Amino acid sequence: MTSGSPATKPVPLRKQRDYRLLLSARAVTETGTEVSRLAVPLTAAVLLGASPAQMGVLTAATSLPYLLIGLQAGALADRLRRHRPVMVACDTVSAVAMATIPAAWITGLLSVPWLIAVAFVVGTCSVIFRAVNFPHLATVIHESQRTEALAGFQSAFAVATVAGPGLAGLLVQLITAPFAILVDAVSFLASAFLIRSIKAPENHTPAAPRGMWTEIREGLGTVAGHPVLRALCAAGVTINFFGSVYMALFVLYALTAVGLPAGLVGAVTACFGVGGLLGAAVVPRLTRRFGENRVLACSVLLFPVDFVVAALASGPVWRSFLLLAASAVTSGIAVVAFSVCMGAITLRETPAELRGRVNATQSFMIQGVLTLGGLAGGLAGELLGLRPVFWISAAGVLTTIGWIWLSPLRHSPTPVPTADAPDAPARTR
Known part of the structure; x- marks a missing residue:
């Protein structure tokens, strides 16, 4: 290594x-x-x-x-x-x-x-x-060093x-x-x-091959049966579903309901990237001091901010833009903090021989739900209007807090020897 x-x-x-x-x-x-x-x-x-x-x-x-x-x-x-x-x-x-x-x-x-x-x-x-x-x-x-490395990858994405x-x-x-x-x-x-x-x-x-579907069931069973991995996956699915609902309507909402020019809509999107850069810079320091569990638990408290600010946006264009830009920066920080800590915790909690299947199970559910969220957002926007859908999304993403705070992730983990260093002193997260 x-x-x-x-x-x-x-x-x-x-x-x-x-x-x-x-x-x-x-x-x-x-x-x-x-x-x-x-x-x-x-x-x-x-x-x-x-x-x-x-x-x-x-x-x-x-x-x-x-x-x-x-x-x-x-x-x-x-x-x-x-x-x-x-x-x-x-x-x-x-x-x-x-x-x-x-x-x-x-x-x-x-x-x-x-x-x-x-x-x-x-x-x-x-x-x-x-x-x-x-x-x-x-x-x-x-x-x-995995948390720091994952933060570096997130900074590349933000740039x-x-x-x-x-x-x-x-x-x-x-x-x-x-x-x-x-x-x-x-x-x-x-x-x-x-x-x-x-x-x-x-x-x-x-891992010894035992049949494709047997191995897939092992990955699914590991995620479903492990309280930490289950909570991470459920939170990720919730965030991506309501985030996809939000993004399906955001451009149309910003142009028609809020009255932002197209250039300012692009600027709001860029502010999300700026937040990602800030998150990638501070998350490694925060995790060294407080641990990945606590940083992740705090990050989910910020997720509803973007939805609520968007639902409330009205009045002068300059004020709406400043509020949306600030909430986009906040959301960028929260998303990067959650993503980095989720990756590090998953690596820590998953046996080495199951990492591929656990990661694939999470990706299958968390990425796959994006399509459903986009379709649901478009249909709900047609039936209910744009602003009510944002309030529904804000309420839905609040449940992410429950997934994390009612799981073992609200506590710091007990140090255990890692698969990569079985004879080394375990490091406290």
Whole structure:
């Protein structure tokens, strides 16, 4: 393990070559994804004249693989001795798939079904990548540094969220949407090269194959039967469902009900990224002082703020913008704090041989519910109006507090020897 043996103090993360490679890979792919997040829908809607139904299918195609193969990917990850080659292969296939879009546009073959197929392929690679990346992280990063490492990855995501939309808009203006997608293809190739350059030996002990569905049931049973993992998963599902309801209507609500210009709506979104950067900067310090459990328990108290502020927004545009911007920063901090602590706690609580399946089970439920939330938000907005749906979402996300505060997560954990360092003194979280 490149981060130091359990008996010695680990080398600081910033000095670890393998961690820097992983972080750089995350940064370039997140930036490329932000470019495609704008360029692909623009290509479909503006250049190919996609219908609303086609746009909905295009959006769902990326997350559908979580429901189709998410659990199987987790079982596969636990069977593997080496995860890095699979990660490199996923990035390479994604790069080729994205590169076909400008190639098809040049040849006149590009169509909405083509875009949907590419989105599905890239989404499938993303599911497999995430499934194998989670146990791989334990190989590269020392147990005592995982929270800090996860915060670093979240900071890369936050930077991409802030800078990516501006870069995407500039590229679309300069070279048109189909060719802007080439940036995402190049980012996948760069990520594959960086991950392939990691030198840390992979010492994962694969789980003995006992049949795919038997192994999947073990992952589901572990999450359902473990009070901490169950609470984390339930909270994540609740947050993502009502967050998806909120995001399905937010742009329309901000433009019509609040009266924000389109530019200020984009600025509010950027403020969420700013909050993410702040969260990534302070969470490692907070967890060192208070532990992941307490930081996570406090983060869920902030989740209803964004929903309530949005539901209350009215009056002068400048006042609504300032309130929404402040709540977006707060939400960004809370989301990053929750995500970082959830990842660290899951790694801590899950046996090494089950990490792939537990992570896949969580992703299957937490990511899969996004589609349901978006559909529910659109239907509720039609039936009830926009502002009442925001109040319902605020009430719904409040239940996240119960999931966490009524679980063992409200207490600091009892130190136990870790799977990565069975003979080392356990560290108190």
